[in-house]
Amino acid sequence: MSISDIARGAIRANLAIVALLGLYLASATLYLLYEGHHVSFGIINLAVFRLGIQLAFGAFFLFIGGITLGALRAGFYSPFRYMVGDGWPITARLLTRICYASPYFILLPLFFSAFGAVKQTMGTAVPFYADPWLAEADAVLFGGVEPWEYLHAVMGPISFRIVDTAYQFWFFVTFGALMIAAFMTTRDRLRAQFMVSYLLCWALLGSVLAVAFSSAGPCYMRFFYGDTRYEPLVAHVKEMLGDNNLFSAPYVQSMLLERYKDSFSSIGNGISAFPSLHVAIAVIVAIFGWSINRMLGAALWIFVAIVMVGSISLGWHYAADGIVPLILVPIIWHVTGRLISLFEMTSILLQRPLGGHSQMPSDLAHHAPASDFGAN
Numbered sequence: 001m002s003i004s005d006i007a008r009g010a011i012r013a014n015l016a017i018v019a020l021l022g023l024y025l026a027s028a029t030l031y032l033l034y035e036g037h038h039v040s041f042g043i044i045n046l047a048v049f050r051l052g053i054q055l056a057f058g059a060f061f062l063f064i065g066g067i068t069l070g071a072l073r074a075g076f077y078s079p080f081r082y083m084v085g086d087g088w089p090i091t092a093r094l095l096t097r098i099c100y101a102s103p104y105f106i107l108l109p110l111f112f113s114a115f116g117a118v119k120q121t122m123g124t125a126v127p128f129y130a131d132p133w134l135a136e137a138d139a140v141l142f143g144g145v146e147p148w149e150y151l152h153a154v155m156g157p158i159s160f161r162i163v164d165t166a167y168q169f170w171f172f173v174t175f176g177a178l179m180i181a182a183f184m185t186t187r188d189r190l191r192a193q194f195m196v197s198y199l200l201c202w203a204l205l206g207s208v209l210a211v212a213f214s215s216a217g218p219c220y221m222r223f224f225y226g227d228t229r230y231e232p233l234v235a236h237v238k239e240m241l242g243d244n245n246l247f248s249a250p251y252v253q254s255m256l257l258e259r260y261k262d263s264f265s266s267i268g269n270g271i272s273a274f275p276s277l278h279v280a281i282a283v284i285v286a287i288f289g290w291s292i293n294r295m296l297g298a299a300l301w302i303f304v305a306i307v308m309v310g311s312i313s314l315g316w317h318y319a320a321d322g323i324v325p326l327i328l329v330p331i332i333w334h335v336t337g338r339l340i341s342l343f344e345m346t347s348i349l350l351q352r353p354l355g356g357h358s359q360m361p362s363d364l365a366h367h368a369p370a371s372d373f374g375a376n
Contacts, residue, residue: 014103017195021107024203028114032121101182108178111199118207119270126214128224134215134274134318135229141319148218148233151313160240163310168247170278170307173300177285189340194288197336201280201329209324210272217273219253219315233315249314276317280325282307287333 138147155163178198184191216223218230219237234250241248260271282304290297308326311317 014100016192017199018103018107020196020199020203021111024199024207025107025110025114027203028118028207032117098183100184101179104178104182111202115202115206116270119210119272122211122214122270122272126211128214128216128220130213130215130274131217131221131225131318132227134213134320135218135221137320138318141323146233147319148230148312148315151309152233152236155240155313157240160237160313163306163313164241164249166303166306167249167278167310167314167316170282173303174281174285177288181288189337190288190291193333193337193340194284194291196340197284197287197329197333198281200332200336201284201325202277204332205275205280205325205328206272206277209275213274215273215318215321216271217316217321218318219249220257220271223257230315237313237315249316253315273317274321275324275328276311276321277325278307278311278316279304279322280329283325283329284333287330 135146139145141147142150177194181191181194181198219234221227221230222234238250241250245251256271282300286297286300286304289300308322311322312319
């Protein structure tokens with residue numbers, strides 16, 4: 001297998017996903033221009049910074065993942081050989097993984113920078129208005145009692161620490177899943193289904209629905225609406241976690257509000273409640289993990305439950321913010337899968353068998369595993 005063959009395979013494998021990334025970037029740029037926001041080099045600078053972060057984390061996940069898979073496949077005999085190889089057939093596997101992942105390292109920083117720029121403008125483009133409706137929806141769904149009251153009644157300091165830590169750890173989980181998919185060179189249909197669904201969650205739920213149902217979240221009700229109904233929630237969370245602990249919910253909520261006031265654009269900035277992307281992305285990762293391995297999937301669904309509890313109990317979201325993604329994300333996954341089947345994405349765009357396995361020369365296939373992660 002020549003380098004040109006590997007490059008052509010990577011282009012075919014990423015064509016549809018790169019097209020979707022490009023469509024979002026173009027749409028976000030037009031939206032920002034329409035709203036009167038100057039699209040400056042700030043987005044590019046953020047993208048470059050994100051690129052550095054992704055390269056560092058990507059290298060880490062590639063190394064750890066390669067060693068782990070090598071140990072599992074080689075029976076703890078030669079994991080380094082599995083990962084980097086001692087000859088061209090095995091080295092080709094590593095080169096293939098890098099070629100497959102390269103477009104994501106280039107385009108995803110731009111994608112998330114554009115997403116962040118759009119999120120930063122939501123509150124001014126469509127002033128927050130939906131919070132009272134969402135609060136009332138919660139009251140109706142839970143018999144007139146706020147769902148956070150049920151949770152706070154049974155949660156102690158340790159429980160608050162667990163859900164707060166899980167909420168922060170979400171970034172590592174979602175990035176790890178993204179890197180696994182990016183470096184996946186087999187099971188093309190699963191790879192395409194996850195990547196397309198993942199991007200649609202950010203674009204449709206995190207941008208379109210977030211703008212349409214512009215909302216800030218319970219912890220910001222007092223600032224944006226003068227509504228103090230959630231002040232007991234905010235006060236209790238501060239009592240349990242403190243408001244000066246770095247990366248704790250009260251600290252981050254205060255930081256985001258200050259940056260919102262100053263119109264400061266940076267990584268992770270912007271205020272938006274409905275729908276909860278924390279829940280949405282956790283769900284799509286759990287579905288992806290379940291498709292790879294049932295035990296992994298079960299652990300990730302437990303993580304979804306913890307994130308859901310954290311989103312409500314820490315004051316980030318209304319219950320409705322998480323319930324809607326629980327319904328919509330599986331639909332996105334299912335529709336994406338049907339579209340892949342309908343248009344034979346894996347056979348037409350990727351020019352590979354519908355079984356979803358890469359075509360390798362016999363010498364490489366001899367050394368390669370049946371799939372990146374084994375059977376379920």
